[in-house]
Amino acid sequence: MKKVLLFAVVMMFSGQALAEDFFSNLFRFKGVKPMTDKLYKDSCGECHFAYQAGLLPKRSWEKMMLADQLSDHFGEVADLEEEDRIAIRDMLVADAADTSIYKRSMKIDRSIPENATPLRITETPYIKKKHKEMTDKYVKFNPKVKSLINCNTCHREIEKGIFDDDTVLIPNFGYWSEIE
Template identity: 50%
Template sequence: MSKILKAGALVVALLMNSAYARAEENFGRWLINFQRTKEVKPVTDKRYLKECGECHFAYQPGLLPERSWEKLLNAGALKNHFGDNAEFDNDTLQAIHDYAVENAADKSFYKRSRKIALATAVGEAPLRITEVRYIMRKHKDIPEKMVKGNKDVKSLSNCNKCHTQADKGIFDNDTVSIPNYPDWDD
């Protein structure tokens, strides 16, 4: 009986101390709810969707850690947002900032967002979705001709060109269809 108790205590201790457990915002909530949510939380904020989606795909906040959103969504950075002026009035900026930070990868319970958070080194703050280690790893085997050389895709930053359910936060392989390459399968 003593061996069973020791083994049980060891399993609990290992689980509680694992990097996966420490990365959870609220491990207790995760432990009680074994039904993990897959993928990435879809964008639910209408203002974020409208303002960000006006110029590009409205990336789910769960694709970047909080540090990245803090750097991206400040008045100074938005004056030159990847070559464009994306300034907002103060109220809009605050609302978009708060939504992105509250739903960032490192605060999410969605499985793919957690993987993104865990793959991001401490202190690292990628400013582009395409600089996220997890996303780079997932796309490393795709030939350049299918992305940059593809007139209908042009860049990995155009998630919704190949991920047919990207707007719903679904990025699994079953929903990938690369334009002009219907038979490609990794």
């Protein structure tokens, strides 16, 4: 009897786990592909949020990761060891927006004119459009936000590649869904 009971309990929990897996897989390609690589986080995430590869197209990452570009990375020196530079560039290129099957990556890529190679994520038309309502009071003059480059300050599920409106919590203001 005890064994049967134990079996039932085990089944119950594994059933739940399976169901959770099923649902998370169903929405797997909704946002952008999460990036968990340690080299990437260590090399880029020391100074700023380690932006996912799926936020810019391949040509943008190829340009940004040139050695000369890294020496003047938006005014900062971001030099990397040559082997790391190549490894990170390849990682970014492999999951870039224009090769991604993630919904938001596809939208970002489609919004960029073919002849443009943006280096700033905040200057891609899709991201610009999505932040149209983010006026200075929420961002620039909000000491806890300051700039749109600090994505993770408001996008609380960003590590999972989720950018949905209901995950946006603006410091000093609250959930976006409640402000709107």
